[in-house]
Amino acid sequence: MTAIVIGASSGLGRALAEELARNGHALLLVASDVRDLVALAADLRLRHGVAVEPLALDLSREPDPGARVLEALGEDEASALLMPVGVSREDDAFGLGVGAIGQLLAINLHAPLAIAHALLPRLLVARGAIVGFGSIAAVRGRGRNVVYAAAKRGLETFFESLRHRHAPSELRVQFWKPGFLRSNLTFAMKLPMAPAEPSDLAADVVRRLPKGSFDRYAPAKWALVARVLRALPWSLFRRVKA
Amino acid sequence: MSVSPRGYALADLDLSTFDRSTRSTVRVQRPDRYRLLESLPPDVPRIARGSGVSYVAASFGDGAISQELGAFDRLLGFDAEHGLVTVEAGARIGDVARFVLRHGWSLPVVPGHPRASIGGCIAADVHGKNPARDGTFRDYVEALGVFDPLHGWLQASPHENAERFAACHAGFGIAGTIVHATLRLAPAPAAYTIRRLPVANLREARDVLVAHAGAPLLYGWHDGRARHFGRGVIRFGLESHEAAPRAKAGADLPVQVAPWRACAWTPAGITAMNAWIHHRWCRAGSSQVDVASALFPLNDARAYYGGFGPEGFVEAQWLVPYATYDAFVDGLEALVAKHRPAITLVASKLFDGEPEGLAFDGRGIAFAIQLARPRATTQRAFLDALTALALEQRARPNLIKDASLDAATVRQAISGFEGARARLRAFDPQGLHRSDLTRRLDL
Missing domain, CATH: 3.30.70.2520 (Alpha-Beta Plaits)
Incomplete structure (x- = not known):
């Protein structure tokens, strides 16, 4: 039984890979740079004695990422597919060229959908779990993170469709909407709320892997933030700059 | 904070030495992937920073970006038969020591602070609990992976790029950013x-x-x-x-x-x-x-x-x-x-x-x-x-x-100081690797 982590080289993806390895899962790790993957795979094998296979894949260019993941998985059973993959840009504010838009959509939406479609039959056979990651940025559309938020909203809809189609007894569909996470990009940003540690969220995600289907914010306080944002009248919400 | 088009983020952070004698607000990059480690433009002054537990400001200084290697802390290889471990330079000495101890080996030279990074131990050529018997850290380094902003990725050992390999020990980061190292171990006592x-x-x-x-x-x-x-x-x-x-x-x-x-x-x-x-x-x-x-x-x-x-x-x-x-x-x-x-x-x-x-x-x-x-x-x-x-x-x-x-x-x-300085700077003629320590001592 192998757990597959898409976007495993850094941040939440790396934290998930470490937490899954700590819990004894064999892993297939997918990210763009083979150097990061080889290093992480070696570390997890040595520390936790689990089987780890790296797969270098540029999700912004790969025409059929699902086929590549399936090929790398071989005959192994897929126990879980976790897709903490995403990329955003500072200049994602109605000024992007078609190439940049395509890249954002490819990584944030197309690749997760394609990989999910390809792996779905295997996950159903294993009665496994599929785990997606949205964003607090997708709660309401704003003048920033335009394409990113649209892609994440699309991903959220896709996971809702999965939950609608499959009972938890045949496929656990779990969708997490994290707030700010500590990362290479946020480590010194002035954020309205303290960023969560990827390792804390990863521990939570792995602990809840066997626990049915759901859609939740993480940490839970972000559910309140999202509710407030949704409740804001449009005239007021337009003035929100954050 | 700023994010460059090359994807790296820089923050202005207040850094202090462990002894609290030196403090400074400097630009810090915290790369978590290899492409970010190599993403700084080649002419930008920088200095590698491990855990930041030195008593002197060897990993930060005015005008240089501190590249924190904390994410590069992975075990890359372990040869339990011959007693060799390969680790990334941001790995903490205490973590590495405990890992090899579980397999019956020990690091012969460890400094006092368990969070000192492997890269820092090499760059400062630290000593351990009995240098008269065990020498200093350099005596147990078999090979290094180094990133040089002008020459890219280099392997260095006594047999390959030997002069750079030597210069990395007690080189205080001047001879390049040490990214990984292979260390020779000794059998551990009970x-x-x-x-x-x-x-x-x-x-x-x-x-x-x-x-x-x-x-x-x-x-x-x-x-x-x-x-x-x-x-x-x-x-x-x-x-x-x-x-x-x-x-x-x-x-x-x-x-x-x-x-x-x-x-x-x-x-x-x-x-x-x-x-x-x-x-x-x-x-x-x-x-x-x-x-x-x-x-x-x-x-x-x-x-x-x-x-x-x-x-x-x-x-x-x-x-x-x-x-x-x-x-x-x-x-x-x-x-x-x-x-x-x-x-x-x-x-x-x-x-x-x-x-x-x-x-x-x-x-x-x-x-x-x-x-x-x-x-x-x-x-x-x-x-x-x-x-x-x-x-x-x-x-x-x-x-x-x-x-x-x-x-x-x-x-x-230090007799031979000028020669040692010249040998170091031969690998960094533009003075790209700099810190408060290198400035204070005119290295």
Whole structure:
């Protein structure tokens, strides 16, 4: 039984890979740079004695990422597919060229959908779990993170469709909407709320892997933030700059 | 914060040395992938930063981006048959030591702070618990992976890029960013039997240290007060085949110990601390200690470091040759009697190596002298007099420990300084790798 982590080289993806390895899962790790993957795979094998296979894949260019993941998985059973993959840009504010838009959509939406479609039959056979990651940025559309938020909203809809189609007894569909996470990009940003540690969220995600289907914010306080944002009248919400 | 089109983020952060003697607001990059490590434009000044636990500002400085390698902390390979481990440079020495210990191996040279990074240990060529027996960190480095902003990725070993390999040791980051290293291990004992021998003064300490030069652990603690100067205890550890009762696993010493509101190491505080140590440890005896605890005794020293208060402390560390040892000790006793500095600790270690480049090595006995309130006039006067004494007695300074050193002192103290500097800068002719340490010492 192998757990597959898409976007495993850094941040939440790396934290998930470490937490899954700590819990004894064999892993297939997918990210763009083979150097990061080889290093992480070696570390997890040595520390936790689990089987780890790296797969270098540029999700912004790969025409059929699902086929590549399936090929790398071989005959192994897929126990879980976790897709903490995403990329955003500072200049994602109605000024992007078609190439940049395509890249954002490819990584944030197309690749997760394609990989999910390809792996779905295997996950159903294993009665496994599929785990997606949205964003607090997708709660309401704003003048920033335009394409990113649209892609994440699309991903959220896709996971809702999965939950609608499959009972938890045949496929656990779990969708997490994290707030700010500590990362290479946020480590010194002035954020309205303290960023969560990827390792804390990863521990939570792995602990809840066997626990049915759901859609939740993480940490839970972000559910309140999202509710407030949704409740804001449009005239007021337009003035929100954050 | 700013994010470049190449994907790296820079933040202005307030950084401080472990001794709190030097603080600065500098630009910091925290790469978590290889492409981000290599993403800075090649002409941008930078300096690698591991855990930031040096007593001097070796990993930050004005005008240079500190590249924090904390995410590069992975084990890349382990050969349990031949005793080799390959790790990324941001891996902490305590984590690596504990990993190899679980497989029956040990790192022969480990510094005091368990969170020191492997890259930092190499760049400073640190020493361990008995340098006379085990040498310094360089003696166990088999190969390095180095990133040079102008030449890209390089492998370096005694057989490939050998000059750069040598320059990386005690090179303070100038010869390139060390990204991974292969280290040679030694079989680990089951435990150490640590014996204590009280000494009345520093001359007696020399005799005891020399007599136990072959012990895997060997170091002394000495009272720094004028009335009792030099009395103390030499601890030497012998390998034991019987496992010791596992000490309660406490957390590693933090990267920064939160200072107490005020300095506790006043004359009264130092007297109380020394009286306790004297009562507790300065008598003959022995104890069985597990290896991990023996390697990192500083994990129990949080209160000691916190007690220096917001002003922090300063450490002067000099390696005194045997030929001038008696004269140095006479002079030191006289200086302490005259200035009555607030010395919180004098530690002694035996060395028996060849001083290469800027490394802290040689033949003789090293004294680490820690002082509270480093900016106080009396303390400064004592440090200045100690420096003059050390230069007069041909002692060698430890550049990675002593924040009070200046370029002129180091030039005078290290024979062949100019040659060593030239060899280092040959790998960085544009001075791209720079820190407060390299600026202060004009490296």
